[in-house]
Amino acid sequence: xxxxxxxxRYVPAESVIHRMDPRSKLVxxxxxxxxxxxxxxxxxxxxxxxxxxxxxxxxxxxxxFIYTGLKPVLLLVIFTLFLHLFxxxxxxxxxxxxWITIYEEGLRQGIFISLRFFLLILMTSILTLTTxxxxxxxxxxxxxxxxxxxxxxxHELALMMSISLRFIPTLMQETDKIMKAQTARxxxxxxxxxxxxxxxxIPLLIPLFVSSFKRAEELAVAMEARGYRGxxxxxxxxxxxxxxxxxxxLAMLAAVTLVLILLRT
Amino acid sequence: MxxxxxxxxxxxxxxxxxxxxxxxxxxxxxFKGEWLAxxxxxxxxKSTLAKLLNGLHFPLEGCITVGGIxxxxxxxxxxxxxxGMVFQNPDNQFVxxxxxxxxxxxxxxxxxxxxxxxxxVTHSLEKVKMAQFLNQEPHHLSGGQKQRVAIAGVIAxxxxxxxxxxSTSMLDPRGREEVLETVRELKQDYNMTVISITHDxxxxxxxxxxxxxxxxxxxxxxxxxxxxxxDEELVNLGLDIxxxxxxxxxxREKGLPLxxxxxxxxxxxxxxxxxxxxx
Amino acid sequence: MDIxxxxxxxxxxxxxxxxxxxxxxxxxxIPSGTFLAxxxxxxxxKSTVLQHLNxxxxxxxxxxxxxxxxxxxxxxxxxxxxxxQRVGIVFQFPEHQLFEExxxxxxxxxxxxxxVTEEAxxxxxxxxxxxxxxxxxxxxxxxxxxSGGQMRRVAIAGVLAxxxxVIVLxxPTAGLDPRGRKEIMDMxxxxxxxxxxxxxxVTHSMEDASRYADQIVIMHNGEVYEKGTPKEIFSSPEGLxxxxxxxxxxxxxxxxxxxxxxxxxxxxxxTMEELTEEIAAAMKRGAPK
Numbered sequence: 001x002x003x004x005x006x007x008x009r010y011v012p013a014e015s016v017i018h019r020m021d022p023r024s025k026l027v028x029x030x031x032x033x034x035x036x037x038x039x040x041x042x043x044x045x046x047x048x049x050x051x052x053x054x055x056x057x058x059x060x061x062x063x064x065f066i067y068t069g070l071k072p073v074l075l076l077v078i079f080t081l082f083l084h085l086f087x088x089x090x091x092x093x094x095x096x097x098x099w100i101t102i103y104e105e106g107l108r109q110g111i112f113i114s115l116r117f118f119l120l121i122l123m124t125s126i127l128t129l130t131t132x133x134x135x136x137x138x139x140x141x142x143x144x145x146x147x148x149x150x151x152x153x154x155h156e157l158a159l160m161m162s163i164s165l166r167f168i169p170t171l172m173q174e175t176d177k178i179m180k181a182q183t184a185r186x187x188x189x190x191x192x193x194x195x196x197x198x199x200x201x202i203p204l205l206i207p208l209f210v211s212s213f214k215r216a217e218e219l220a221v222a223m224e225a226r227g228y229r230g231x232x233x234x235x236x237x238x239x240x241x242x243x244x245x246x247x248x249x250l251a252m253l254a255a256v257t258l259v260l261i262l263l264r265t
Numbered sequence: 266m267x268x269x270x271x272x273x274x275x276x277x278x279x280x281x282x283x284x285x286x287x288x289x290x291x292x293x294x295x296f297k298g299e300w301l302a303x304x305x306x307x308x309x310x311k312s313t314l315a316k317l318l319n320g321l322h323f324p325l326e327g328c329i330t331v332g333g334i335x336x337x338x339x340x341x342x343x344x345x346x347x348x349g350m351v352f353q354n355p356d357n358q359f360v361x362x363x364x365x366x367x368x369x370x371x372x373x374x375x376x377x378x379x380x381x382x383x384x385x386v387t388h389s390l391e392k393v394k395m396a397q398f399l400n401q402e403p404h405h406l407s408g409g410q411k412q413r414v415a416i417a418g419v420i421a422x423x424x425x426x427x428x429x430x431x432s433t434s435m436l437d438p439r440g441r442e443e444v445l446e447t448v449r450e451l452k453q454d455y456n457m458t459v460i461s462i463t464h465d466x467x468x469x470x471x472x473x474x475x476x477x478x479x480x481x482x483x484x485x486x487x488x489x490x491x492x493x494x495x496d497e498e499l500v501n502l503g504l505d506i507x508x509x510x511x512x513x514x515x516x517r518e519k520g521l522p523l524x525x526x527x528x529x530x531x532x533x534x535x536x537x538x539x540x541x542x543x544x
Numbered sequence: 545m546d547i548x549x550x551x552x553x554x555x556x557x558x559x560x561x562x563x564x565x566x567x568x569x570x571x572x573x574i575p576s577g578t579f580l581a582x583x584x585x586x587x588x589x590k591s592t593v594l595q596h597l598n599x600x601x602x603x604x605x606x607x608x609x610x611x612x613x614x615x616x617x618x619x620x621x622x623x624x625x626x627x628x629q630r631v632g633i634v635f636q637f638p639e640h641q642l643f644e645e646x647x648x649x650x651x652x653x654x655x656x657x658x659x660v661t662e663e664a665x666x667x668x669x670x671x672x673x674x675x676x677x678x679x680x681x682x683x684x685x686x687x688x689x690x691s692g693g694q695m696r697r698v699a700i701a702g703v704l705a706x707x708x709x710v711i712v713l714x715x716p717t718a719g720l721d722p723r724g725r726k727e728i729m730d731m732x733x734x735x736x737x738x739x740x741x742x743x744x745x746v747t748h749s750m751e752d753a754s755r756y757a758d759q760i761v762i763m764h765n766g767e768v769y770e771k772g773t774p775k776e777i778f779s780s781p782e783g784l785x786x787x788x789x790x791x792x793x794x795x796x797x798x799x800x801x802x803x804x805x806x807x808x809x810x811x812x813x814x815t816m817e818e819l820t821e822e823i824a825a826a827m828k829r830g831a832p833k
Contacts, residue, residue: 170403185654186625203643235372503723
């Protein structure tokens with residue numbers, strides 16, 4: 001079931017985007033989220049769209065892959081479009097059909113806002129499709145490093161994230177196992193009235209909690225035995241390296257931003 | 266082999282004040298370079314012993330010294346450098362998202378320089394024959410492979426002692442053999458001291474010495490030959506007797522002139538062969 | 545109740561890039577009252593076969609006949625509960641499935657899912673807890689306050705209380721100490737004998753397979769590699785050894801001895817008694833002149 005979900009899944013490939021430092025990717029996404037709001041006319045939106053598709057091309061992730069993964073989100077985008085279409089009552093009246101009236105401003109806003117939404121989703125999926133979760137964690141840890149000064153537990157947070165990532169597949173396997181064991185004891189997870197199905201979750205959830213706690217406990221013991229005593233004095237095995245391509249990518253974004261500012265009305 | 270490395274003197278321990286003793290007045294010595302098997306049924310106190318040796322708990326009474334240092338809250342990080350542990354559940358000790366991250370975890374904790382770290386990760390993975398799985402994620406590995414990665418994580422830190430805390434009990438026969446074979450090779454290469462906590466008597470038979478635990482107390486210690494003389498007594502302790510010992514006993518009862526209990530099938534066959542050809 | 549797998553194939557995640565063939569062309573008959581052992585390495589397809597025995601998985605090819613029901617790839621199966629009640633599975637580390645507040649409730653959970661009244665279920669729980677060798681007082685305790693070995697027994701009692709006709713065991717003794725292992729296996733064997741159950745044991749232990757089973761199936765790479773009685777399987781152990789599987793200690797010793805002394809025993813021994821008998825006889829005969 002989970003295997004069909006593409007959103008947030010790493011697709012290995014050899015591309016500039018894949019090889020970028022996760023920090024520069026994170027910064028890039030963050031800046032992109034900001035500059036999207038600069039666009040306010042056809043030209044600026046056009047530029048952003050071109051930029052986004054250029055990035056997709058660079059990432060070498062098959063478009064089919066992105067499309068199937070985005071299908072569920074697409075519904076949300078279309079919903080946003082209709083919401084604006086029907087609810088904005090400004091500008092010239094364009095079209096009237098029964099109780100529905102569509103105004104010029106509604107169409108404009110609908111298209112722009114849903115496009116903005118769509119571009120944001122595309123860019124963030126490029127990040128998750130080309131960066132392993134652990135790289136994102138490393139990138140975040142490094143970027144948030146200054147927060148250590150105000151005693152924000154950056155290292156602990158990053159470690160927690162990476163351990164959760166490591167245990168997701170293990171817990172999925174476990175869920176499957178317990179479901180089968182309870183099915184063999186007469187539980188029906190897949191059919192029957194909703195009330196029954198909600199009740200069926202309990203024999204699944206409790207064993208899962210119990211085993212997760214046990215795992216957490218054993219893991220803590222194992223980590224201590226392996227000399228873990230917090231972030232202090234720790235060296236790092238994974239290294240991030242900021243290269244020319246990272247600077248270049250950010251420079252390109254800066255250029256796009258500049259043009260955006262010039263073209264917006 | 267007579268240089269004491271770990272000494273336990275009258276060690277007692279309780280998990281909470283009201284409960285009974287998990288360990289009661291346990292004393293024994295572990296010598297440098299030996300393979301010591303600690304056997305006992307589930308709940309005999311053998312795993313508590315492992316946790317005490319690694320300073321995950323501290324004795325209520327008595328003391329433990331590791332390499333001349335008395336184990337206490339102040340020295341625990343010092344002694345932990347000397348002891349590496351491999352636990353029972355292969356999944357619950359795998360910290361890294363990939364094989365190499367996991368091996369590096371211990372090195373990072375000890376503040377090893379990165380260049381040195383990279384070398385040690387590769388080297389120790391080669392040692393346990395897992396080098397080709399460098400970037401593999403744990404859920405794609407078998408139990409035996411995960412345990413070998415755990416061993417690589419231990420040896421990367423170059424400890425003097427490796428403790429196997431029922432490390433093979435959740436594995437299939439192939440995984441078990443892989444793990445034991447790996448440890449045997451490492452012991453030889455690095456002259457490591459191995460403490461194996463187990464209820465697998467076949468494995469214990471290959472140890473240099475055996476300590477038998479029962480109800481939190483040391484029941485007996487000795488060489489495998491001495492321990493397996495105990496015979497039915499072992500079964501009463503919830504343990505078993507290795508096959509060659511059982512067979513030699515049954516053959517003797519049949520009236521065959523066997524001089525002693527044999528610990529390996531090879532020895533027994535050899536003995537039978539000798540007497541067979543004499544007849 | 546008879547179970548029969550006919551040319552069963554199973555693929556995981558059909559029509560995705562992750563599709564994987566787990567078993568193919570597997571045919572196994574389990575007539576009522578059989579004790580069948582399935583052996584093979586991890587990944588040989590044993591667990592997949594096991595999940596077909598009570599329709600947890602539906603074959604992607606072939607048929608599974610369970611009593612008077614036929615499970616095939618086409619039909620959308622309705623009302624599988626009856627099958628699940630009649631074929632009880634004890635999964636590996638069954639203690640992981642415990643969830644109720646008390647041991648009694650947990651044991652009653654299965655039977656009550658199959659429509660047994662609470663009163664009758666409680667009666668079954670008392671019987672089952674005795675069968676697995678635990679005292680009745682334990683019924684009112686929380687399963688999470690028990691030792692690992694006790695939890696295992698409670699979980700097994702939960703399956704026994706369903707009163708299945710067929711009991712399927714997936715490595716039921718994994719992680720137990722030698723005494724616990726022997727007690728659990730002896731218990732299943734005596735249930736098998738006294739109740740006339742069919743028993744299917746999936747195991748790595750050749751000792752258990754040769755001691756308890758009347759039929760052995762060896763799985764390898766998703767296929768049935770060999771099947772037969774323990775005697776048949778272990779009298780030509782070359783196949784097993786080639787697959788890197790163990791043979792029982794007794795068989796292994798006999799092989800070593802025959803080779804080293806250059807003699808043949810009159811039969812393949814499966815028990816230590818037989819083996820000592822044969823060795824003593826061989827020794828009396830003395831070396832071949």
